[in-house]
Amino acid sequence: MQCERTIRVLIAKPGLDGHDRGAKVIARALRDAGMEVIYTGLRQTPEQIVEAAIQEDVDVIGLSILSGAHNVLFPRIMELLKEKGIDDILVIGGGVIPHDDIPFLKKCGIAEVFTPGTPISQIIEFIKNNVKK
């Protein structure tokens, strides 16, 4: 019998913005859904986030950003993961992100971008269906 592995998630706040209500609510909801969740806290550099993801051996990185710096910081995180040869972590993002920016972010390797008003059940579903490990 194979035991289903618990999904490990890193919720991370790249950049300088201090709005982490969403990040914390999501972190708690994923934990309540049976996942193991680590939250980085505010003001994380892309390097710190990738380092934490490796250290914690996570299956998923959830990036939350509301400052508008996503077009710079998200691709940088994907680049760093690639440099380290990591391709089995599912990376998703959320926050105040204009629709026009989403195709570019997806091209960089962000699996999905969840904008305000997304039901958390939908995010949980997405993670369960797309986790790579």
Place this chain on the structure above:
Amino acid sequence: MFDKESLERLEKEKVRWENSTVKKVIEKTPERYEKFYTGSNIEVNRLYTPLDVQEMDYMEDLGFPGEYPFTRGIQPTMYRGRLWTMRQYAGFGTAEESNKRYKYLLSQGQTGLSVAFDLPTQIGYDSDHPLAQGEVGKVGVAIDSLKDIETLFDGIPLDKVSTSMTINAPAAILLAMYIAVAEKQGVSSEKLSGTIQNDILKEYVARGTYIFPPEPSMRLITDIFEFCSKHVPKWNTISISGYHIREAGATAVQEVAFTLANGIAYVEAAIKAGLDVDEFAPRLSFFFNAHNDLFEEVAKFRAARRLWAKIMKERFKAKDPKSMMLRFHTQTAGSTLTAQQPDNNIVRVTIQALAAVLGGTQSLHTNSRDEALALPTEDSVRIALRTQQIIAYESGVTETIDPLAGSYYVEHLTNLIEQKAMEYIKKIDELGGAPKAIEKGYIQQEIQDSAYRYQQEIESGRRIVVGVNKFQIEEEPPKNLLKVDPEVERIQKEKLSKLKATRDNLAVKNALDELSKKALSNENLMPTIITCVKTYATLGEICDTLRRVFGEYKATVSF
């Protein structure tokens, strides 16, 4: 306010009404829910009558506008005398672009400025700092030195407008720059009016733009109180903010409680620093949120006013009535805006703005419809400003003072919010005051619990958000959102290196060395900071100097 006999009769009649008239209807058509709640989960009864406010004493609990306990408003004539200040928070990109937006807003009838700074500025980094990457000019204007402030206020007479600056950890530096630029315009500091947010405690709790640990941060704040009481007497030295606490998920009660608890901490710090309460307390101002639950919000503002007046009079023995007046700015609730069907946000903002006006606000920012998506466009900002103008000039709610007073429901809610907020403040006192309660994570945890509950209510459908979990439609992604030019970062870096090549670098070094020495002493830092900014020392250089002396705050993480 009611005689015993009529209350007794009313009580009997109410029971009769419930058991006959109401019961009959409910048997046929039950109410929509078993229990009803306000937006902040206070249970709401079917009907309010004098029975719910029977303990009230008119003079003691309400009084008259402009008089203690200021429940009905802080000015004797309120909006009959002067309307609130219409103040839209704005700023993005470079100082040049923001200067243009300010001039546009002033030309459209806005009556005060409100400066939004980008995150590197708020956290004390210059635009060329590695952590500033991607953030320059995004959520506000990028300011690196006095040069940028000179551009920002170019052609705006600082003796004529009042300017609010949303700046906290480096508030002393931005205030110093404002004083310096006014001096260049020939305006002395005594004539300046405006506000700096300068509320570090809520940064630790809810907003996140802290730099230094609590102790030196509180020292900077009390230095500003003292300096301004002597040299910038019309300046609001702090805007004690519930706004961000509410945005982080707090209830209306928690917003009042945690904001006033922070207020108490600032007053205590200033008294401990040797200031007389009536010397600085008249310049304390507040900043609240306005959510959708109209009556609860109005009650919240009234409760906050009464509670603060009592705290200042009874706890701090203030004598000057101005020390007891809770003057506040309001912003409508960003967290209630939806990315779905964004035009619906105009309606939400209208209700929220109405609550602020019925609650007696001194100034108001109305959010724009597109802010769940991006920074607002000029068109959206104009609609938001027009919303205030329609309330001011067409709705008629401004013609009498505190028009909802005497509503059994609103008075009951006012009492209840005050009482529940007071219970929290007692609890915080027991924990050793707001700074200790924050250090222990108590306030953060309370807010997070409320935020989570709110989200669960939306997920379960018990709380309806139009367009989000009910009445959804298929929609096209919105077009014409404001985009900040990514060139801003490069332009800003260029200006910075040019500045460093052309200024008197020896004067900069000397001023920063002096600041370093003063930071170690107990002397007021404001005069030295003003000297620093005048040499064109950058914001980052000044903050780094203070970081070396004060250290940096490290937050504990929980969820």
